[in-house]
Amino acid sequence: MTVIRLTRMGRNKKPFYRIVVTDSRKRRDSGWIESIGYYNPVSTPKEFKIDEERLNYWLGVGAQMSDKIKKLTKK
Numbered sequence: 001m002t003v004i005r006l007t008r009m010g011r012n013k014k015p016f017y018r019i020v021v022t023d024s025r026k027r028r029d030s031g032w033i034e035s036i037g038y039y040n041p042v043s044t045p046k047e048f049k050i051d052e053e054r055l056n057y058w059l060g061v062g063a064q065m066s067d068k069i070k071k072l073t074k075k
Contacts, residue, residue, distance in 0.1 A: 002021055007020050007032060008029060018039075020034065034058075037055075
């Protein structure tokens with residue numbers, strides 16, 4: 001099953017997350033199918049950008065959102 005979730009980037013104590021579509025069996029930071037946005041919780045204000053068109057496409061073909069992505073997108 002495909003899942004839409006966060007993958008961690010950045011350095012120590014300065015996290016930056018990409019919103020990616022990946023296989024649910026892969027580890028958090030291993031290879032992914034497509035990057036559809038990013039989330040930066042450290043900046044002020046917090047930055048969050050997602051490609052709505054690609055998100056809707058992946059949801060349409062059966063991808064599931066992780067709990068954090070559901071909370072961020074409020075879908």
